[in-house]
Amino acid sequence: MRDLYHEELDGLSDKLVEMTRLVRSAMARAVTALLDADLRLSEEVISADEHVNKIDAEIEETVFDLMARQQPVAGDLRTLITALQMSKDLERMGDLAVHIAKTARRRHPDSAVPPELQAVVLEMGQIAERMIAKTGSVIAARDVEMGLELDEDDNAMDRLHRKLFDILLSPKWKHGVEPAVDITLAGRYFERFADHAVHVAENVVYMVTGQRPAEIIDP
Amino acid sequence: MRDLYHEELDGLSDKLVEMTRLVRSAMARAVTALLDADLRLSEEVISADEHVNKIDAEIEETVFDLMARQQPVAGDLRTLITALQMSKDLERMGDLAVHIAKTARRRHPDSAVPPELQAVVLEMGQIAERMIAKTGSVIAARDVEMGLELDEDDNAMDRLHRKLFDILLSPKWKHGVEPAVDITLAGRYFERFADHAVHVAENVVYMVTGQRPAEIIDP
Numbered sequence: 001m002r003d004l005y006h007e008e009l010d011g012l013s014d015k016l017v018e019m020t021r022l023v024r025s026a027m028a029r030a031v032t033a034l035l036d037a038d039l040r041l042s043e044e045v046i047s048a049d050e051h052v053n054k055i056d057a058e059i060e061e062t063v064f065d066l067m068a069r070q071q072p073v074a075g076d077l078r079t080l081i082t083a084l085q086m087s088k089d090l091e092r093m094g095d096l097a098v099h100i101a102k103t104a105r106r107r108h109p110d111s112a113v114p115p116e117l118q119a120v121v122l123e124m125g126q127i128a129e130r131m132i133a134k135t136g137s138v139i140a141a142r143d144v145e146m147g148l149e150l151d152e153d154d155n156a157m158d159r160l161h162r163k164l165f166d167i168l169l170s171p172k173w174k175h176g177v178e179p180a181v182d183i184t185l186a187g188r189y190f191e192r193f194a195d196h197a198v199h200v201a202e203n204v205v206y207m208v209t210g211q212r213p214a215e216i217i218d219p
Numbered sequence: 220m221r222d223l224y225h226e227e228l229d230g231l232s233d234k235l236v237e238m239t240r241l242v243r244s245a246m247a248r249a250v251t252a253l254l255d256a257d258l259r260l261s262e263e264v265i266s267a268d269e270h271v272n273k274i275d276a277e278i279e280e281t282v283f284d285l286m287a288r289q290q291p292v293a294g295d296l297r298t299l300i301t302a303l304q305m306s307k308d309l310e311r312m313g314d315l316a317v318h319i320a321k322t323a324r325r326r327h328p329d330s331a332v333p334p335e336l337q338a339v340v341l342e343m344g345q346i347a348e349r350m351i352a353k354t355g356s357v358i359a360a361r362d363v364e365m366g367l368e369l370d371e372d373d374n375a376m377d378r379l380h381r382k383l384f385d386i387l388l389s390p391k392w393k394h395g396v397e398p399a400v401d402i403t404l405a406g407r408y409f410e411r412f413a414d415h416a417v418h419v420a421e422n423v424v425y426m427v428t429g430q431r432p433a434e435i436i437d438p
Contacts, residue, residue, distance in 0.1 A: 063300075064296070064297070064300070067286075067296055067300075068292055068293060068296060071290040071292070073287055073290070074287060077283070077286055077287060078283070081282075081283070081286075081300070081303070084300070085307075088304075165400070168396060168400060169396060169397055169400065173396055176396070177387060177388060177392055177395070177396060177399045178388055180396045180399055180400055180403075181384070181387060181388065181399055181400075181403045184399075184400045184403045184404060185403060185407065188404065188407060
């Protein structure tokens, strides 16, 4: 049987997984809100973020408390510090979903996404969702291999991000400056979301192996 | 006389201050590069960022090492964890200066900033520089009062950010989509830079007082 201390460490992992579940739901709804100009959905995403922030604060409190009471060493110490960093990344990913929802809300009842960009934005949203889903599995299963896979998703996101700019900056673009500004920001939010997912996965790899991913792939 | 452990704690603070000095220099040069379309200066900023990343990695190593060896409690524990978080914020601020420098480089020999936006961008750059300079003082002197002041600078940055969009989206805008995209991204970089400065200052307040700024201002 595990002692209370190790149960509390497991509890941290559960809370991180719960954050990924909430962020995934937020991102999925934010993308739909953006593509369908759905005001109700954007409001939902914006108000649900409080819950993510609350779990982040709880994790911070638990980490400080466990560190002070248990004086952990080596592996457990690494687990606590990386949990804190993952929590900050996930909290930020929640914020980015909110930013996307706010972009949708700002242009409502119009859509912020012109027709020729709908497919790219949809695909960026799908990759973002896949990445946060994988992040949850990586944390729950301490799955180093899947953690390293997230780099490929990030590359796919970067390619779509470039495609977005190609369309925006093509001579055929006829929507003017305002939609271009919205899409530039939304593209940036997706790209940062992917960066944070990679960062969380890197921290899982570090937590489990004690090595940074670069040392594993290219020692 | 202080013991070795407390000398190492002081060393962390020195390294954080050194990071603020490097980031301040990077931001100052990035803004000049952006306004003057100065390619050499942008290259300098881009290559100098390695130094900031190196100090961040050193701080992380020292924090893990001190935690494992010294099993710090209460105040010292808080100092170590907040040092780690500040280091991450400062590292990210260095990246944002690099992003601004890259915007300048991408448009060279043209300027990425149309004439009617030069004044606003210059002012955003000055506020960014002032904020990172203050951040350095706040860390060096553990100055809670100045730390709380950074919120006002952040508000000034937000006002300029809105002004930037007002100009971009005005019917008088005649520069088309490409400069609008550049300026949208640059504006976002400045705004995030300011957010990170506030976050560092908040962590200093927390380190010194054990309270989050919101609890001090609005207990």
